[in-house]
Structures are given as C-alpha cells and as structure tokens.
Amino acid sequence: MxxxxxxxxxxxxxxxxxxxxxxxxxxxxxxxxxxxxxxxxxxxxxxxxxxxxxxxxxxxxxxxxxxxxxxxxxxxxxxxxxxxxxxxxxxxxxxxxxxxxxxxxxxxxxxxxxxxxxxxxxxxxxxxxxxxxxxxxxxxxxxxxxxxxxxxxxxxxxxxxxxxxxxRLGSLDRPSDLAERLPKALIHRNVPGEPVHAFLRDFDRAWAAAAPYASYGARQRWIRAVRDLAADWPVVDGAARWRQGEVTVRWDALAPLPRP
CATH class of the missing domain: 3.40.50.150 (Vaccinia Virus protein VP39)
Structure with a gap:
C-alpha cells in the first residue's frame, strides 16, 4: 500500500x-x-x-x-x-x-x-x-x-x-533536476556508464548551450535544448509537446544495461 x-x-x-x-x-x-x-x-x-x-x-x-x-x-x-x-x-x-x-x-x-x-x-x-x-x-x-x-x-x-x-519550466534549474523523479526502473541507474546518466548529462549540456534563449523565456530555452538533444538521442515527439515542458525518448535508448 x-x-x-x-x-x-x-x-x-x-x-x-x-x-x-x-x-x-x-x-x-x-x-x-x-x-x-x-x-x-x-x-x-x-x-x-x-x-x-x-x-x-x-x-x-x-x-x-x-x-x-x-x-x-x-x-x-x-x-x-x-x-x-x-x-x-x-x-x-x-x-x-x-x-x-x-x-x-x-x-x-x-x-x-x-x-x-x-x-x-x-x-x-x-x-x-x-x-x-x-x-x-x-x-x-x-x-x-x-x-x-x-x-x-x-x-x-x-x-x-x-x-x-x-x-514546470519556471521551476527548473537544469534538466537533471528531474533525476530524483525517475521511475523505479531507472532511478538507481543514474550513474556513469548507464544510458540514462548519459542522457541527462547531454541534456544539461544542451540546456547550458541554449542559455541565450532564456531571454525569450524558459519555454524557448527548453525547445532549443531539446532540438539540439534530438541530434544525438531518439526524441519521438515535437515542438507542440516541448512547449508543454515535455520531451519523450525511445525506451531502448535509456533502458538499463544488464547487471554484470
């Protein structure tokens, strides 16, 4: 319960x-x-x-x-x-x-x-x-x-x-702040060497690179960061969802690696 x-x-x-x-x-x-x-x-x-x-x-x-x-x-x-x-x-x-x-x-x-x-x-x-x-x-x-x-x-x-x-984009400092809300299948895998860790690392880098867009608002910064992120990660949604403060990625790109 x-x-x-x-x-x-x-x-x-x-x-x-x-x-x-x-x-x-x-x-x-x-x-x-x-x-x-x-x-x-x-x-x-x-x-x-x-x-x-x-x-x-x-x-x-x-x-x-x-x-x-x-x-x-x-x-x-x-x-x-x-x-x-x-x-x-x-x-x-x-x-x-x-x-x-x-x-x-x-x-x-x-x-x-x-x-x-x-x-x-x-x-x-x-x-x-x-x-x-x-x-x-x-x-x-x-x-x-x-x-x-x-x-x-x-x-x-x-x-x-x-x-x-x-x-909620107005409360976000950087995308990796969301790590504490990863579901149980992923939260313990946010460590170096795991795909979800690499994804959040790259997302933070894209967010930092998109800092000039912050003058247009957090939404525009998020959209730009996700657009850059999509060059290397299989993002499956588009700007209509990004505007809502979302991004969706294929599971197989973030799935945990087998335990040794």
Whole structure:
C-alpha cells in the first residue's frame, strides 16, 4: 500500500500527455476503460483522469483500483456516471481488458528487481493490439508532491515504448533536476556508464548551450535544448509537446544495461 498522497492536480502533466498521445486510440473503442491504479487515500486523481480523458474521448470510463479496502469504501460516495472504484491490485480485477492503466507513484517503494515482473503482469492485462490498433497503454512513473516534475514510462502489450520527462519550466534549474523523479526502473541507474546518466548529462549540456534563449523565456530555452538533444538521442515527439515542458525518448535508448 502506498502512502496515498493525492494532492489535487498532482498528475495533470501525465493526464494531459495521455489525452494527447492516446486519445485517438481511446476514440477507436466503443466503450473505452481506463484504470487509475493505486489512486491513494482520496479519489481526486481518478476524478481528474476522467475529466481530462473525456476531453479527448468522451465515452471513456475510469475505474479506480486500490489495494486498501478502506480507501475504496471512502471513494464510493464519489462514484458517478463513468467513474467507479474497486478493491484490487496488479491483477486488475475487471471483466475486460482496459485501454489504459495509469500507475503513478505506485512502484516507488518496490525493489528495482520487481519492476519487470509488475510491468509484465500489467501489460498482460491491457487490451491487445488489433487491426489498426497498437493495443492498450500502461503509463507508470513518479512525480513530486505537487506535480511540477514528473517522469514516466509508456508501455504497450509488447513492453516498454518510451520515457517522458515533464516539468514546470519556471521551476527548473537544469534538466537533471528531474533525476530524483525517475521511475523505479531507472532511478538507481543514474550513474556513469548507464544510458540514462548519459542522457541527462547531454541534456544539461544542451540546456547550458541554449542559455541565450532564456531571454525569450524558459519555454524557448527548453525547445532549443531539446532540438539540439534530438541530434544525438531518439526524441519521438515535437515542438507542440516541448512547449508543454515535455520531451519523450525511445525506451531502448535509456533502458538499463544488464547487471554484470
């Protein structure tokens, strides 16, 4: 069971990214289901997820799943059309496979060695890929208490796809400040010799080189730094997302090296 901290708007960056990049996939389904896994001591994140996903896919339903029965009971009065709460965990106790599972700040207390098994278990519960569909999406990551800094991994039924870093640019000193919010699969690998360490090092260098753009605002500096970073790293999004204080990179470029 997590500590359950659920400040309102804490997960807004992740939610908006999901709506932007996965909205079309949700719209292809007649009755799309999204799961807020481990929503915590209060149901705010599930309510917000429903609101934000419905801007992109109005038929979306959200189910909040918690391992603590008392938290489920406390959330029941907030149920409404399109929103429900259930007791459960990584088994995802639904009769159908969801198009989305969001697991924010859930794996932070687990050992790194447990992550691959949890990912595999959750990915197996996603809606499968089909004609014209890449299948469901698992978004797993970590953020600070008020959602200013956030890093998450996006996975499909086949496994991890991308890593996204998202931040409130006005609070950023340098990109490597986001290292403390790396998800469990990466946070212990931010050491020399590991790809994620090299990525953050190069990002800091690009940020420093883009300092002249700071006179136009932190957003323009970030955009320039990411544009330079993309010359050496497989950045998969574009300026529309960079303007939001985001950058998304292919997972295989940052994946941890095998342990000796």
């Amino acid at each position: 997590t500590r359950g901290t659920t400040n309102p708007n804490r997960l807004r960056r992740m939610d908006r990214w999901i709506a932007a990049v996965h909205g079309a996939e949700l719209r292809r389904v007649d009755d799309p289901v999204a799961v807020d896994l481990g929503y915590g001591a209060a149901p705010w994140t599930a309510l917000e997820l429903l609101q934000r996903l419905r801007t992109a896919a109005p038929r979306t339903r959200v189910v909040g799943i918690e391992i603590d029965p008392a938290r489920v009971a406390a959330a029941k009065p907030y149920e409404r059309e399109g929103l429900g709460f259930r007791h459960g965990g990584f088994e995802i106790p639904l009769h159908r496979r969801p198009q989305l599972i969001r697991a924010a700040n859930v794996l932070r207390q687990y050992d790194e060695e447990a992550v691959a098994e949890v990912w595999s278990r959750l990915c197996a519960r996603l809606a499968p890929a089909g004609a014209g569909s890449r299948g469901g999406l698992l978004v797993e990551g970590t953020c600070d208490e008020i959602g200013r800094r956030h890093v998450w991994v996006a996975l499909g039924p086949e496994g991890p796809r991308t890593v996204t870093l998202a931040t």
